[in-house]
Amino acid sequence: MKAVVYDRYGPPDLLRVEEVPVPSPGAKQVLVEVVATSVNLSDWECLRGSPLYARICGLRSPRRRTLGSDIAGRVAAVGDAVTRFRVDDEVYGDNLQLKGGFAEYTIATEAVLAPKPKELTFADAATLPQAGAIALQGTRGVVAGQRVLINGGGGGSGAFAIQLAKRAGAHVTGIDNAGKLEFMRSLGADEVGDYRCQDFSDFSPFDRILDLVATRSVFACRRALAPGGRYQCVGGAVRTLLPIVTLGALVGRATRRRVGMLAVDLGPPHFEPLAELCRAGEVRIHIDRTFRLEEVPQALSYVGEGRALGKVVVAIVPA
Numbered sequence: 001m002k003a004v005v006y007d008r009y010g011p012p013d014l015l016r017v018e019e020v021p022v023p024s025p026g027a028k029q030v031l032v033e034v035v036a037t038s039v040n041l042s043d044w045e046c047l048r049g050s051p052l053y054a055r056i057c058g059l060r061s062p063r064r065r066t067l068g069s070d071i072a073g074r075v076a077a078v079g080d081a082v083t084r085f086r087v088d089d090e091v092y093g094d095n096l097q098l099k100g101g102f103a104e105y106t107i108a109t110e111a112v113l114a115p116k117p118k119e120l121t122f123a124d125a126a127t128l129p130q131a132g133a134i135a136l137q138g139t140r141g142v143v144a145g146q147r148v149l150i151n152g153g154g155g156g157s158g159a160f161a162i163q164l165a166k167r168a169g170a171h172v173t174g175i176d177n178a179g180k181l182e183f184m185r186s187l188g189a190d191e192v193g194d195y196r197c198q199d200f201s202d203f204s205p206f207d208r209i210l211d212l213v214a215t216r217s218v219f220a221c222r223r224a225l226a227p228g229g230r231y232q233c234v235g236g237a238v239r240t241l242l243p244i245v246t247l248g249a250l251v252g253r254a255t256r257r258r259v260g261m262l263a264v265d266l267g268p269p270h271f272e273p274l275a276e277l278c279r280a281g282e283v284r285i286h287i288d289r290t291f292r293l294e295e296v297p298q299a300l301s302y303v304g305e306g307r308a309l310g311k312v313v314v315a316i317v318p319a
């Protein structure tokens with residue numbers, strides 16, 4: 001089978017297409033014939049080995065030679081202890097631990113997969129597992145009338161988060177680069193700002209902040225909150241995240257605010273509710289571009305270098 005592989009952290013040109021053996025599933029694993037895989041910022045981070053937390057995939061060199069977490073495809077074989085799926089079932093899920101989605105076949109643990117809703121295409125389904133889990137948890141508890149900031153709102157998770165916060169009746173501010181402002185407005189953002197020339201404090205105070213790419217100090221995050229407000233980040237440079245994780249609770253509590261990192265729970269219960277909303281037409285899936293397997297380096301660059309509006313998909317089996 002064809003797989004896109006790499007052996008050391010670095011730029012996209014380290015990726016190459018290789019013929020490799022089709023893997024065999026273990027007892028609780030499923031062999032998936034991949035139809036579509038969406039690109040997440042986490043793929044870009046694991047390619048570069050940066051931020052440092054991306055090296056959880058291997059400190060000096062990557063443990064998994066093939067990236068690609070968010071997969072959608074058909075079950076090609078199941079291990080002896082698999083009970084929920086049979087050959088030919090259509091499935092999707094976030095295979096963050098084992099990865100391997102930028103290939104014709106990959107192995108996933110049964111527990112990370114869900115049956116693909118018939119109404120969603122494979123490409124649509126592949127956009128949901130990781131970004132959906134982040135967006136749902138990052139907007140959980142938002143209520144009507146709150147002022148909500150989605151920092152990084154024009155990317156994969158942010159595009160869903162803006163729509164979810166709007167559905168809850170919040171006043172939503174989306175911040176991203178200038179090329180994504182119109183897109184965020186089209187998703188329902190009430191106010192938008194360009195992070196390259198504006199600070200999110202220009203739009204504060206907020207009751208909730210979901211920060212997809214943390215760059216501000218823990219004190220700046222607190223200052224942007226209204227009394228009782230909550231700031232949660234999910235990614236960013238380690239030097240920014242560390243103070244938020246270690247000092248955030250303390251710094252926030254002293255002023256009746258909450259500042260911290262959101263440890264996102266992944267897996268079907270955490271993304272299927274979003275699939276339901278998409279199926280019902282209440283949340284829109286925006287696929288900016290679709291690439292072929294041979295174009296995975298370009299797909300990763302497109303996301304990593306800041307051009308993607310919403311999600312980017314690699315069609316392993318061309319539509």
Ligand SMILES: NC(=O)c1ccc[n+]([C@@H]2O[C@H](COP(=O)([O-])OP(=O)(O)OC[C@H]3O[C@@H](n4cnc5c(N)ncnc54)[C@H](OP(=O)(O)O)[C@@H]3O)[C@@H](O)[C@H]2O)c1
Binds near residue numbers: 263
């Ligand atoms: N905490 C957890 O448990 C967990 C689990 C899974 C994933 N994650 C992390 O969650 C994040 C998810 O991001 P995603 O998939 O939504 O990424 P994405 O699609 O790349 O979106 C991120 C957006 O943020 C924008 N951005 C970059 N720097 C910014 C800044 N200083 N201010 C405002 N916006 C900025 C980007 O714009 P540009 O295009 O200009 O760069 C991009 O539009 C990743 O960092 C991933 O590692 C966390």
